[in-house]
Amino acid sequence: MLSIQKLRADHVLDYAAEELKKYLRMMMPECGDVEIAFNPEAKEGFRLGLLEDFGLPFEGEDAVLDDVIHVETDENGGILAGSNPRSVLFAVYRFLRENGCRWLYPGVDGDYVPLKDVTPVSYHKMADHRFRGHCNEGAESQQCMLETIEFYAKQELNVYMLEFKIPFSYYNSYYSHRNNTKNREPEPVSTQQVLQWKRQCEVEIAKRGLMFHDMGHGWTADPYGMDTSDRRGWRNGTIKLPEECRKYIALRGGVRELFRSDPQWTNPCMSQPIVRSIMADAVVAYAKNHQNVDFLHVWLADGTRNHCECEECVKMRPSDWYMMIMNEIDEKLEAAGLDTRIVFISYVDTLWGPEKVAIKNPKRFSLLYAPISRSYCSSFTENSVVPEPAPYVRNAWKTPVSAEENQALLNGWFKLWKGDCFEYEYHFWRHQVRDPGGLYIAKRIYEDIRGLKYMNLNGIVEDGSQRSFFPNGFAIYIYAEALMNRDCDFEAVRDDYFSHIYGEDWKDALGLLQRISTAFDYDFTSGRKSKRPEVSKFYNPDMLPLLESVKELATEERALVAKHMAMPTRPQTVSWRLLGYHATYIELFADILIAKAKGLSYTAKEAVARFEEEFGKYEIEIERYYDQANTGYALSDYAKDTKSIILE
16 A cells, blocks of 8 residues: 655645646556545655655755755655655655656646556756746636645745735726626625635645735725725725825826826835835834745835835935835844745836945845736847946836847846845736747747846746636646756647647647747737837738638637547547637637727727627636636737727
């Protein structure tokens, strides 16, 4: 009888042992029960413990943060070890993966578990990047959140971030069925319900030992008496700015007013000592009451070019005042005896780093680089040429677009910051929607990860929809694998994934999706290929032959799906049926882009509305994999671009 021996008492090892037992019994249905026991002296069976429990060396810098996986097993057991408890869980999943298991989508329908006896595995790997994870975005249901926490751990992703004190807007996007109210009746949820769900997610994150990153935006509002839980109320004017809060917010154009009527988009007047002290006190109070948080993100407002113009604030860049706040936070955390790690962000106005003020205690802090305006038409490589950084002009700076322009600004941070840095990326936000075939964005993700080494960045946390598995989940699959092993072979990982989700005819599906990605030329769909930018970002009649070929590609897709409706494994059945929906998706999307390419702006706007209504009919059937609200948000780029008309 097989046995699992835990060499130390730890709740994550408890979970890892249960996961190993579950999949061993699924792989070998007649192997009998698999006993789990706590035995620090165990010499037989599958033995779970930290590297030090087996006398194995640790080659990283920080055993809490750096994941090292070690597997040395035979048919009856062996060592499953890691540098920290979650790495032991990853060792279990890697052992199972080496024995043929695959986790291809969230939920039980994404599990591929072969029927076979286990074979020996010898594997040792330190993750090539320290931070590997996701942040909640898009429209999220609680079922989706719980399944993705489980799924990401199986992909050896070690970070899960929950943005906002109460992430009501993300949940509300799903339960109000934004961009799909003609097909689905809204299901209102309260902020109290969302808060409870956030706590449930936190428990699931902790169960797996993942690094929990929390908050982000909100610190520029809530500490000063502006409750941001109901952002819609602020924006539609039903919630007014309390007069006692006005003195804290940025002076712009001679007045202190909310930016776009939203306190979460509004920056504070950071030159005031009381403003800095209030924010620091709020961060310390939160850290004290939420000691389960591994990394607490303290960001400024989400708005752009809206920093204070008072006579004191203009004496330094926003990043300098921001670093003063970070130092005050550190001092107060130290006084409170709290070791909470703090993340500050290089984002919009603070892409330009500080010139005068440096972090005094870098061990507490990490820099998060968030180049939200970058183009996804290219990646930063070892051969990239970095230009001179664009000048910072308060509230009037030029948006950096290329990877090289953004890197020039990041290098400015490195003049005063020598500590840990990682990236906040947006591949799974609007950008994935612009590539319906999914293969272009997957390769871009791979190339971007390859470039982290040359950018002095130690990983990525993705800001994107948790339902990014349409037409399949390869983009997330390669994302996880490349962060673990930057030298993995893109084609080999792709072929392995496609062969498991489509079966013996996987090359037919791959070839078709490659042609679909080509037809939706990414430079064009992202607005970088216009013949007349002054008219529209998307005006380009040269694109019409490719776009008009989509009808034929959709017909081929349906014919291929018809041959594969009943498949040997559940993931294959799911994958082929997703392609059936995908055929309708690309037809409706092509209609939008054909109109844009011709310059028929209002026709395109109508096509966007038709897309939302027609394809929205299928959302409930595929919502585990597809995010209608996030897609509608991305497609709004094509609906809003109506400043001029060529042929109408």
